[in-house]
Amino acid sequence: MADFDGVVSLHLLPEAVEKFHEVLAEALPEVRETAERVFRNASPMGESGTMPATRTAEPSPADSTGVEEDRAKPVVPYIAMWSEEAVREPQLVERRGGAGIAYADEILGDRDSRGVLWDRATVASGRGKPQFAKIHVHRQRRAMRKLLCQVCGRPAHGDDRGVLWLLRNRTGDWRGWPEGMLVSEPPVCESCLALATRVCPALRDEGHLVAQAASCPVHGVEGFRYRAGAGRPVPVENELVSFIAPAIRWTLASKLVRQLHNCTVLEVREGAAAT
Numbered sequence: 001m002a003d004f005d006g007v008v009s010l011h012l013l014p015e016a017v018e019k020f021h022e023v024l025a026e027a028l029p030e031v032r033e034t035a036e037r038v039f040r041n042a043s044p045m046g047e048s049g050t051m052p053a054t055r056t057a058e059p060s061p062a063d064s065t066g067v068e069e070d071r072a073k074p075v076v077p078y079i080a081m082w083s084e085e086a087v088r089e090p091q092l093v094e095r096r097g098g099a100g101i102a103y104a105d106e107i108l109g110d111r112d113s114r115g116v117l118w119d120r121a122t123v124a125s126g127r128g129k130p131q132f133a134k135i136h137v138h139r140q141r142r143a144m145r146k147l148l149c150q151v152c153g154r155p156a157h158g159d160d161r162g163v164l165w166l167l168r169n170r171t172g173d174w175r176g177w178p179e180g181m182l183v184s185e186p187p188v189c190e191s192c193l194a195l196a197t198r199v200c201p202a203l204r205d206e207g208h209l210v211a212q213a214a215s216c217p218v219h220g221v222e223g224f225r226y227r228a229g230a231g232r233p234v235p236v237e238n239e240l241v242s243f244i245a246p247a248i249r250w251t252l253a254s255k256l257v258r259q260l261h262n263c264t265v266l267e268v269r270e271g272a273a274a275t
């Protein structure tokens, strides 16, 4: 039984680590939401007998109204950060024997099942103001890993032609683009596709391409790469690093990256800036 227990532990450990991040990204907002409902129940009801409309638009998978365009509130992508969320910057140290970087106070959940070190961030989705230009490390990673829609957080569209991706138009980058492209923005669902192309300024200005990728394996991470220094690791630059590259041990990951293969292009739009 001792051997059996040992084997089970080894197999469950990576999943437990992934689960830890999901709990961080998902359970805490739900707990908060439940607490808010309790407080609202203690307040006077609105005239119609419904709850006062004080709830912010939080595009979580549990929120079925997340993708509906609300005149009073902007559509906040599931992966966007909120002003009350922050990336923490704990002290980085060098692992013994030049084996890469580590946190000085590292805990189990700081690394994924491949042993890659990830940014730490607080979780407070829906609190404060949306930070559209910033991506939350846990939600990006969860959406990319599970192929969830980056806008609403529910499963992205997928059929026999593959998973649906909405990309900025870079058709001039190389012949056959986006075949082989490395992407850090998660896929989309059909409901959110039209909405995103209409409301996203970058997609309007630069144009967009809609494609389905029959194959989109996990490739690596985007993150800050470090090198050994005197006393502590020295930052080099932000880059995409493959899971099989030696540099992965020196990279502090902030986004999970997939690679698109066997793409079927459904739509190409020139941007307003190009016309």
Ligand SMILES: [Zn+2]
Residues within 6 Å of the ligand: 067, 149, 150, 151, 152, 153, 154, 188, 189, 190, 191, 192, 193
């Ligand atoms: Zn969606």
